Amino acid sequence: MSDGCGAPQQTATLEADTGDQTVVAGKVRSGDQPVGGAFVRLLDSSGEFTAEVVSSDEGDFRFYAASGTWTVRALHRQGSGQAEVAASGPGLHPADIALD
């Protein structure tokens, strides 16, 4: 486990068991193509910044959140996009983002 704030490798291959973690994860796409290198932010229900990662080459991102309504927002040279997700509790909550 990391002691610091650098994000772990971003991948969609989740451990079989997310344990007690509330995970918000998904893929950034432009059309049908995954977009790597996008800056993906997790915003809380008031729109406040919570965390940011860079999507993997396959467009994947992942956050360890808490219960609540979240917005994931992606920024890339090709464009931006966002999606909302309601995380009810521990487990995987998928949220894919399409770039405009």
Add this chain to the structure above:
Amino acid sequence: MSREDVLVSTEWAEQNLGADKVVFAEVDEDTTAYDGGHISGAVKLDWRNELQDPVRRDFVGRDDFSELLSSKGISNDDTVVLYGGNNNWFAAYAYWYFKLYGHADVRLLDGGRKKWELDGRELTKQEPQRSRTNYSAQDPDRSIRAFRDEVVNAINTQNLVDVRSPDEFSGKLLAPAHLPQESAQRGGHIPTAINVPWSKAANEDGTFKSDEELRKVYGEAGLDDSKDTIAYCRIGERSSHTWFVLRELLGHSNVKNYDGSWTEYGSLIGVPIDNPSEKDSTTQGA
């Protein structure tokens, strides 16, 4: 100290690639970003393996810092331009660190790696060859570093600025949400701290907001200019970002970074904690 003395734009950086006496350094915790492509000529500083003591929970001492910079080919009279991922969190930490050891001319690249990439500027995988130097660090400047006892004494008397996200401040999360939720033994914040997330100081592209916008952010949050200030986060890198804003951009005179931050404070026995998300579990008693 003006903004131009401590901050450079991506345009300036591109025009000064390879300039004499200017050294670019990328600072990251995860150095795979550097290895996958970095600004031409930039050396790599590994936050974990080069800037942190391998045994004690502390950063490296004066002699080791001198050796590190010598090995990277950085001289005392070089202008060092720091940049990195994570909205410059670790670059800001390194900036604070360079100042602590008395480097004369150090600057941050406004927006860091993110702005550089969003601008579509060039990255290279080629590592620079720099000749070894004989760097000499100064004694650490303790006026910009806060330790735990000082932080406890600052409760109710100084500005304490908790720069973590609202959910970390309230005790709902123990770590930023891109990390598994682990770290300090307790959640919450230092009593009387105000919560001004580091992100309030930055635009979405990672650049700093204008001085006017920044003054408004901290003024509205209740920061009292007449008092000394201590900034903290979880491990001291996001609070370096805010330390940079308050001291280097806004010119507040007595601002310290508490690099022990919440991982230290939230694990101390007997100190007061506010945890709004779990009011019953205050650690003040027992």
